[in-house]
Amino acid sequence: MQNDLKIGFIGGGNMATALIGGLVGKLTAAGNIHVVDPNAEALQKLERKFGVAGAPQIGDALGQCDVIVLAIKPQQMKDVVRQLQPFVSAQLVLSIAAGIRTADLSRWLNGHAAIVRAMPNTPALIGQGITGMVALAGVSPAQRDAADAIMRAVGQTVWLDDEALIDPVTAVSGSGPAYVFYFIEAMQQAAQEMGLTAEQGVQLAIATFTGASQLAAQSSEPVSLLRERVTSKGGTTYAALTSMEASGVKDAIVLAVKAAAARGRELGEEFGKD
Numbered sequence: 018m019q020n021d022l023k024i025g026f027i028g029g030g031n032m033a034t035a036l037i038g039g040l041v042g043k044l045t046a047a048g049n050i051h052v053v054d055p056n057a058e059a060l061q062k063l064e065r066k067f068g069v070a071g072a073p074q075i076g077d078a079l080g081q082c083d084v085i086v087l088a089i090k091p092q093q094m095k096d097v098v099r100q101l102q103p104f105v106s107a108q109l110v111l112s113i114a115a116g117i118r119t120a121d122l123s124r125w126l127n128g129h130a131a132i133v134r135a136m137p138n139t140p141a142l143i144g145q146g147i148t149g150m151v152a153l154a155g156v157s158p159a160q161r162d163a164a165d166a167i168m169r170a171v172g173q174t175v176w177l178d179d180e181a182l183i184d185p186v187t188a189v190s191g192s193g194p195a196y197v198f199y200f201i202e203a204m205q206q207a208a209q210e211m212g213l214t215a216e217q218g219v220q221l222a223i224a225t226f227t228g229a230s231q232l233a234a235q236s237s238e239p240v241s242l243l244r245e246r247v248t249s250k251g252g253t254t255y256a257a258l259t260s261m262e263a264s265g266v267k268d269a270i271v272l273a274v275k276a277a278a279a280r281g282r283e284l285g286e287e288f289g290k291d
């Protein structure tokens with residue numbers, strides 16, 4: 018184990034579970050993690066699975082933490098952060114919420130400057146996540162390292178200089194797993210409509226995604242070239258890609274990803290007021 022960082026989580030849902038799963042016994046001991054969640058079921062699950070301690074509401078235990086991770090929904094952020102404010106002094110506050118801007122978090126925390134905003138994704142559950150992150154100028158080098166180590170416990174990290182880029186990161190990799198699952202679902206549907214079983218369809222689609230992404234990750238060549246290698250002249254792939262181009266699939270994906278980024282900005286405006 019690298020250190021004994023004390024980490025508090027507010028919100029013990031999907032993303033907190035993924036992060037805690039990566040941290041316990043790797044970056045810090047279970048006894049150093051404190052989770053606040055009013056949902057008794059979520060809390061018990063975390064306590065049983067990872068041996069972490071929990072409480073239904075914000076209290077003194079968070080004052081003892083080195084890092085407080087905000088893992089609640091954007092809609093809940095303002096109320097929760099205002100409740101948290103009396104317990105925050107020198108801690109690093111690490112928010113993983115979509116949309117919510119560091120300037121708003123800082124204002125709700127009476128000008129607190131040690132804030133990192135991060136956007137992970139659900140492959141974090143299996144240690145294959147990727148997180149885009151940005152730090153306010155008031156974050157010390159040690160706190161930045163701590164934030165990086167927390168997110169690296171569940172995958173890769175990419176640091177950004179400009180907070181405005183977090184919404185595009187949210188749109189590409191934060192929401193991205195859902196686009197991949199959607200594509201897999203479509204391939205499975207096509208497989209079934211052509212006579213394969215649902216199990217065969219999903220097995221073929223998932224293995225294809227895994228294999229193709231590993232190939233892209235391990236190759237030094239551009240992805241477009243890898244695509245061209247599959248596409249024999251006058252062959253089956255050419256027929257499929259021509260059909261996709263005619264249906265505007267690529268443009269629709271570009272538009273969809275931009276819609277996610279726009280929603281991120283909207284969430285920031287909608288729930289960052291006051």
Ligand SMILES: NC(=O)C1=CN([C@@H]2O[C@H](COP(=O)(O)OP(=O)(O)OC[C@H]3O[C@@H](n4cnc5c(N)ncnc54)[C@H](OP(=O)(O)O)[C@@H]3O)[C@@H](O)[C@H]2O)C=CC1
Pocket residue numbers: 027028029030031032033053054055056059088089090091093097113114115136137138139191192
């Ligand atoms: N899911 C994803 O793929 C990603 C999510 N995120 C961000 O992570 C954040 C959390 O998302 P996710 O984990 O999916 O959401 P979840 O709904 O799974 O988790 C949120 C948890 O917070 C609890 N909660 C509600 N009110 C409070 C409160 N006042 N104090 C403490 N806990 C509270 C909820 O309880 P209850 O269920 O009873 O409301 C729930 O258990 C969001 O801001 C999201 O934008 C970021 C990247 C990816």
Ligand SMILES: O=C(O)[C@@H]1CCC=N1
Pocket residue numbers: 115187191192
């Ligand atoms: O859909 C959402 O708002 C969250 C943020 C990124 C993934 N899930």
